[in-house]
Amino acid sequence: MSVALAPGLIHHPGFLDAEARGTLAGQVAAVLAEAPPFTPTMPRTGKPFSVRMSNAGPLGWVSDRSGYRYQSLHPETGRPWPPMPAVAFTAWAALSGYPDPPEACLINLYAPGTRMGLHQDRDEADLAAPVLSLSLGAPALFRYGGLRRGDPTRSVRLMPGDALVIGGPARLIHHGIDRIFSDGDLLSGAEAVLPGLPLSGRCNLTLRRVTCAAVA
Numbered sequence: 001m002s003v004a005l006a007p008g009l010i011h012h013p014g015f016l017d018a019e020a021r022g023t024l025a026g027q028v029a030a031v032l033a034e035a036p037p038f039t040p041t042m043p044r045t046g047k048p049f050s051v052r053m054s055n056a057g058p059l060g061w062v063s064d065r066s067g068y069r070y071q072s073l074h075p076e077t078g079r080p081w082p083p084m085p086a087v088a089f090t091a092w093a094a095l096s097g098y099p100d101p102p103e104a105c106l107i108n109l110y111a112p113g114t115r116m117g118l119h120q121d122r123d124e125a126d127l128a129a130p131v132l133s134l135s136l137g138a139p140a141l142f143r144y145g146g147l148r149r150g151d152p153t154r155s156v157r158l159m160p161g162d163a164l165v166i167g168g169p170a171r172l173i174h175h176g177i178d179r180i181f182s183d184g185d186l187l188s189g190a191e192a193v194l195p196g197l198p199l200s201g202r203c204n205l206t207l208r209r210v211t212c213a214a215v216a
């Protein structure tokens with residue numbers, strides 16, 4: 001089942017069932033054990049994001065005082081990003097409609113009470129490729145608008161296991177996360193003990209094609 005929220009913005013509620021969510025959560029925990037979450041900071045000001053991040057795949061998105069960019073090494077450990085979680089990579093093949101594989105998988109970790117302000121994603125060279133989002137853990141209120149910052153916005157609740165495909169005319173829309181609801185199922189079981197994971201909260205994975213441009 002899928003719902004077009006807007007042209008190019010396709011919501012697949014419950015795309016991952018409970019078993020797939022558990023498998024993916026374990027694969028994310030394995031990525032975070034190798035590539036610990038870091039706190040990005042705003043370009044110029046150095047103000048920290050409230051969302052913590054990590055990445056998987058050949059490229060990872062990072063932000064610090066010198067700007068936003070994709071790079072092949074973890075900003076703190078200096079090691080390459082681990083391979084993408086298999087469940088996420090398989091979801092790209094099923095949902096993206098894009099022939100080539102993603103080069104980056106950004107992992108956003110939201111503790112309860114954190115948010116992500118309205119923004120556009122335009123650091124990727126290949127804007128013909130869609131972005132695929134997968135949600136785990138606590139539900140979130142996702143807000144999306146239009147190509148201009150002042151365009152009217154709508155909101156939809158993203159539940160664990162939901163997929164969102166953002167492409168075509170929606171690829172450059174403004175969007176953000178307004179709130180995280182309490183009590184997710186991300187950390188049930190073994191991955192609850194892994195360092196760097198919030199004990200409750202939400203995890204979002206975005207798979208992106210990228211193909212260079214701002215790469216350090």
Ligand code: MD3
Pocket residue numbers: 106108116120121131133140142164166170171172173174175176177204206
């Ligand atoms: C619309 N993440 O990582 S996912 C991001 O839930 C980001 O963590 C949010 O915005 C999150 O940049 C929203 C849904 C999403 C992801 C990428 C998009 C919507 C998008 C790119 C372009 C337009």
Ligand code: FE
Pocket residue numbers: 119120121175
């Ligand atoms: Fe975004």
